[in-house]
Amino acid sequence: MAAAKRLTQRDIARLAGVSQATVSLVLNSADGNDGRIPAETRNRVNKVIRDTGYVADPVARRMVKGLNRILGVFTYEPAFPSAQADFFTPFLLGIEEAAQELGYDLLLLTGAGTRRKIFGDNVRLRLADGCIILGRQFDPAELERLVTGDFPFVAVGRRDDAGGPVPYVGGDYAPATSALVHRARDLGHHRIAYVGLNQGAESSEDRWQGFQDAIGGADLVTNINAVGRPAAEVLDILLAADATCVFFTELADAIAVEALARTRGLSIPGDLSIVVIGNHIRAEQATGTRFTSFAIPREAMARAATQMLVRRVEDDAPVEQLLLPCEPVEGETLGPVSTQTIRIK
Amino acid sequence: MAAAKRLTQRDIARLAGVSQATVSLVLNSADGNDGRIPAETRNRVNKVIRDTGYVADPVARRMVKGLNRILGVFTYEPAFPSAQADFFTPFLLGIEEAAQELGYDLLLLTGAGTRRKIFGDNVRLRLADGCIILGRQFDPAELERLVTGDFPFVAVGRRDDAGGPVPYVGGDYAPATSALVHRARDLGHHRIAYVGLNQGAESSEDRWQGFQDAIGGADLVTNINAVGRPAAEVLDILLAADATCVFFTELADAIAVEALARTRGLSIPGDLSIVVIGNHIRAEQATGTRFTSFAIPREAMARAATQMLVRRVEDDAPVEQLLLPCEPVEGETLGPVSTQTIRIK
DNA sequence: CCGATCCGCTAATGCGTATTAGCAGTTATG
DNA sequence: CATAACTGCTAATACGCATTAGCGGATCGG
Known part of the structure; x- marks a missing residue:
């Protein structure tokens, strides 16, 4: 089990008796649209791929394509620890749902140690195509850096301008x-x-x-x-x-x-x-x-934020700011003023 | 805001009047351990980096290093939707904690549509260095493929052999x-x-x-x-x-x-x-x-699984199988048999 | 029968970084 | 004084993939 080297397109190519480029073409030309690769060759390559279970390394793919179909989720506070769990869970739920529908995976950034900063030595965030930011309190300096930078992001919760309008989905x-x-x-x-x-x-x-x-x-x-x-x-x-x-x-x-x-x-x-x-x-x-x-509407906010982010990532959409209405909850703790209330201080 | 081209090491190098290699060396040699780069040059490069806010592209980094410090989390059922939330939350909590301690981020795989399969057309999983698998029911065929493959993984919950022993952390x-x-x-x-x-x-x-x-x-x-x-x-x-x-x-x-x-x-x-x-x-x-x-001990199981996975990723550790003890909970629904119980059927 | 076109494929290149070999200049060594 | 060792840096390369230019052969048009 000594870390069998990963399969590469070159391996597939060798097994199928073609070149690496051909393998790539088979993988990337949506099933005969080009017609450049005849079915016979295509099938041969596909068979090898199926047999070996090869999958293209998404990292290398990203190197050349630029996009990854991954959305980062950054939380200023740890996302799950129990104290916060109830706060973040509905957001994560909405994000996951929307991401799944849109065909994105989620990269949960755990933040290095105690100090949670977006811009650290290790900005692993950039692996994602864009990111969603959760948290009650933002570091204004970091927010400004995000706003003025070129990395697509959307905040959940309204945010004041920070060197420019902040894209967000909040509750009204x-x-x-x-x-x-x-x-x-x-x-x-x-x-x-x-x-x-x-x-x-x-x-x-x-x-x-x-x-x-x-x-x-x-x-x-x-x-x-x-x-x-x-x-x-x-x-x-x-x-x-x-x-x-x-x-x-x-x-x-x-x-x-x-x-x-x-x-x-x-x-x-x-x-x-x-x-x-x-x-x-x-x-x-x-x-x-x-x-x-x-x-x-936490879940709806998260869903909307995710969709907004994807618009920004895929279509380079302009900054949007969206506030979702918050429906009243009747409850049982608000009633008419009692006229005969007697209070003894 | 038209996607300003990202800064690269070459840009930094030009600005600092050095070569790209030098920039990389400055970034990667832990502060003068090599002594190969004198402080004067180092400072000059660092200044440019600070001024421009450059950060190394983690994707390219990964290309050459091979590891990503990312752990995948695959759930056969959607992770957050409310019905399952209570089931998965403690696991995610433990995973997140351990991942954070170990300096890993989490890639949550959302699964394509309804059919959740590890081996799909789009196995973006490989972006992670390894993965944790959650879920009550596993597809045996997929499990076997994982076991016989070279991708490090650990299951949460005991698993029967599937073409070989399955690494897991379960409850006893x-x-x-x-x-x-x-x-x-x-x-x-x-x-x-x-x-x-x-x-x-x-x-x-x-x-x-x-x-x-x-x-x-x-x-x-x-x-x-x-x-x-x-x-x-x-x-x-x-x-x-x-x-x-x-x-x-x-x-x-x-x-x-x-x-x-x-x-x-x-x-x-x-x-x-x-x-x-x-x-x-x-x-x-x-x-x-x-x-x-x-x-x-869901949280502890998840933590242990995460640690085990990291051992496998970093040290190529052998397959381990671990069962954690489950402490009894006294509760109030188990009592002595009542001798005078009278039942009317 | 020769040039033009097309077909099926491959060699070559680039993405941004880490790393290695090694070059030119300087200093130490015998 | 010649050689060795060291210093400070750079050119070159590899990582795995997508993509482009283009090659050799076949087919076609005239």
């Missing part, structure tokens, strides 16, 4: 958030709180923007600009502010606060309405509570 | 199953049922083998050699056979039967003990019941 968070705010106001909520970052990642800014667009300034009673804070702290602040409805950007925060609120005897949404701005589908299943929210 | 289901049977017998169970396939895939056979090894022939009261049968049918058969304990190979079947049994007023494990032979970790979280079972 702002109007989806606005819709939820309107819904809350229609239900009588006038003391609304916001818990989550409102700057940094584009996705955070979009949510915040949509929130601001829809809410009257007087209605925002408190704004906890953080994620992952202890539920007790958050809940205390909300109660102190007399909020009747709270918007969370992070599902995890919402879950924690909701659980705590219930143990304290508050009813949801009777005493406090909760809205989550964007959901993880999986998480919904795990917890008992179905939060009022909007659905982020 | 037989002894783990035996242990559970012994545990059931120690608790007084002498009327045990088995629900699940006992042939076909190796994993099924191993479970069945372990079951048979540990059980006295007289104790197996019924054997439903099927999966996915309606819970009512299965439960009726179990009750008719007076089983006090039932082993399921499929968690889904166990869940269905357990739920039905409870609605019929049976207590688990009071009236009927349930054992699941091998668990999906995720599924455990989703359902309320924690089944007595053993843990399949």
Whole structure:
């Protein structure tokens, strides 16, 4: 089993009694279109190929052709480790589906060690014809380099310009958030709180923007600009502010606060309405509570991004930017303001 | 943006006033080990490289080196689609972790259309240095071709010989199953049922083998050699056979039967003990019941398989076959035989 | 019967890199 | 002072394939 040397076209040629060029021609002229190679020879060569199980080395092929039918997938955070699994899985699902339909394979870039950078010493990325970039936070410098470079890529998630427009497919968070705010106001909520970052990642800014667009300034009673804070702290602040409805950007925060609120005897949404701005589908299943929210079409985003990337790779299509609508999720945590709510501070 | 021609070493060489070979030497001689290139020249070349942002084309690199630091991952079933996601995710997680540690990227083969075959017209697989094969069912012919071929691969899950020993990393289901049977017998169970396939895939056979090894022939009261049968049918058969304990190979079947049994007023494990032979970790979280079972170390299997594959790729290591132990999971569905059980048929 | 055309195939070349042999100039060695 | 050894670099080559130019023979047209 000592690494039997790989078969090459030269080997096939020798076995079939022809030249390497002929083998290549047989392989590449779609079944008699040229007519240059007569059926007899073609069959002889094909037989040898079948018998030996020869396949052309895609690397050498790529050397001369330029394309590989491989799409790179770069994630700033490791793709699978459990903490992130739920976040990335739907994206990968969509990418895989679309790639399969389009006849592409996927090159998953694992990132060298801890520091995940696209431009490292080993830019193995270039083996792919183009790449999809996933991740909440992008290194702006790298993004700019990508934008100004000639390597086709598409980001999943909206991105601000970085030395030029960034091709992306994102979720349209702002109007989806606005819709939820309107819904809350229609239900009588006038003391609304916001818990989550409102700057940094584009996705955070979009949510915040949509929130601001829809809410009257007087209605925002408190704004906890953080994620992952202890539920007790958050809940205390909300109660102190007399909020009747709270918007969370992070599902995890919402879950924690909701659980705590219930143990304290508050009813949801009777005493406090909760809205989550964007959901993880999986998480919904795990917890008992179905939060009022909007659905982020992760799979569709990934599919669209993949298709967009292929357009860029194959047709050198211009930069596109696409935001997919996020459908509202009814849920059971947003209700009308209770008029007889009595709170004991 | 009309595909600006890529920089090559020749371009760098011209800019730095040296030859292409010198550029390559600067890039590949680990920082002055050779001493052949003086610092002055080295710096000049490096400056040009930095200024231009040049990176070596990995394809050309691979042409000459032979290795790619890419591992293929072939799944007979599509890897991500939701039905399979829970099955494949832990494997992918482990593979990704190990690959990252070892400095390899992952090539996910999407398989052409519905028929997933390793040897198709387009065996882009060869781009990888080796590959990992996932899936419950293998095409024996393809497996044999892999075994007799020269392309390094490792299967996840034990495989019978196919024209030679198959390198694999599997879960050691037989002894783990035996242990559970012994545990059931120690608790007084002498009327045990088995629900699940006992042939076909190796994993099924191993479970069945372990079951048979540990059980006295007289104790197996019924054997439903099927999966996915309606819970009512299965439960009726179990009750008719007076089983006090039932082993399921499929968690889904166990869940269905357990739920039905409870609605019929049976207590688990009071009236009927349930054992699941091998668990999906995720599924455990989703359902309320924690089944007595053993843990399949999917992630560890995938890691080990990846490491084994790299050994084969880099050191041309001989075929190894490795079975990882499956730790028992206590759960709450296996209890002592109730002596006062009264059953009304 | 000779030039033109076509057929079936092959030699040669290039893709971008790594690597080896080796050249010219300099320094050390006997 | 001649030879050897070393230094700093370059020309040449190979990797496996796709592609082009073109060669020898056969067929055709006139």
